[in-house]
Amino acid sequence: MALYFTDVFSGSADWIVTDPHAQGTIVKASQGTGYVNPKYEYQYSLAKTNGRLLGLYHYAGGNDPVAEATYFLDHIRGKVGEAVLAAALELAPYNIRVNSVHSGVVETPMIKQNDNSDEVKAFAKTIPLQRIAKPEDVSQMVAFLASDEADYSTGSEFIVDGGLTAK
Structure with missing residues (x-):
């Protein structure tokens, strides 16, 4: 089953958000560490309605990817989970499972690109497991969720952040 989504930003007209051919809408919420789409709350609400x-x-x-991720999450925190739950309910009758994996900071080339190793080490000390996630920490969760062992999991959020959220 194919789904059609529209991708909207601050310059998008309302008719794009409510395009009758689309089953979903993806809204640009933020950019960098200093821009929030001034229409994202309205566009999100319009799509939801x-x-x-x-x-x-x-x-x-x-x-800095840590700062950007924090900036994004700070501005959408109240909406985390709504998208997954909506998709899970819509797709469950087709035996399609929808879950989300929320990772913390992951050790990737992007995290190392700005010679910010001191900042990353300092941030790692704030994580209960005292380290930045490796890509395989996240991929193992995704592999489990895609496996038959998780065939009754849908509409759930799985957090892979070394305990940071629980702090």
């Missing part, structure tokens, strides 16, 4: 599957995204500005 019109029964769309929901998504939010951050446009990376090429700055």
